[in-house]
Amino acid sequence: MRSSSLSYLPSTLVIDVPEIDEQHAGLFEQLETFKVSCIDHNAYQADEAEALFATLEAHCRTEERLARQSGLDFSGHGEKHRLMLRGIRKMLNDMEKPGADVFSLIRYVDYWFERHIQEEDRNLGINLRQVAFAEVGEQFADELLEQRVSG
Numbered sequence: 001m002r003s004s005s006l007s008y009l010p011s012t013l014v015i016d017v018p019e020i021d022e023q024h025a026g027l028f029e030q031l032e033t034f035k036v037s038c039i040d041h042n043a044y045q046a047d048e049a050e051a052l053f054a055t056l057e058a059h060c061r062t063e064e065r066l067a068r069q070s071g072l073d074f075s076g077h078g079e080k081h082r083l084m085l086r087g088i089r090k091m092l093n094d095m096e097k098p099g100a101d102v103f104s105l106i107r108y109v110d111y112w113f114e115r116h117i118q119e120e121d122r123n124l125g126i127n128l129r130q131v132a133f134a135e136v137g138e139q140f141a142d143e144l145l146e147q148r149v150s151g
């Protein structure tokens with residue numbers, strides 16, 4: 001694991017696919033930075049929220065690419081991503097309305113990340129590792145998953 005932000009990822013949420021783990025850690029870090037920034041400014045920070053949303057969209061594309069490269073069916077998982085992105089998009093749009101609560105948004109995103117990693121990404125990690133193992137054997141499975149970072 002290379003990223004300094006991995007400390008933001010609880011060990012129970014590590015799925016042992018380096019690219020995904022690093023992105024998850026980065027998302028938790030970005031969410032924490034956003035939260036602190038909102039507290040410091042005592043106001044919703046729209047630019048940071050949009051940047052976080054863009055990172056999340058890119059992360060969903062990463063998981064889809066890794067699944068596709070390994071020949072895995074991603075339809076159910078992809079649908080969860082679409083629902084989640086739609087839900088967060090709506091909350092971001094609603095932040096423009098009076099009385100909007102940024103901390104509800106943060107709790108929602110934090111909860112969603114954690115639950116999604118446990119319910120979906122953990123299985124994705126297992127499946128990706130099984131495919132890599134079948135292709136090249138245990139000894140090289142890590143390297144294969146690393147190589148797919150740039151694929």
Ligand SMILES: [Fe+2]
Nearest residue numbers: 063116120121
């Ligand atoms: Fe996912």
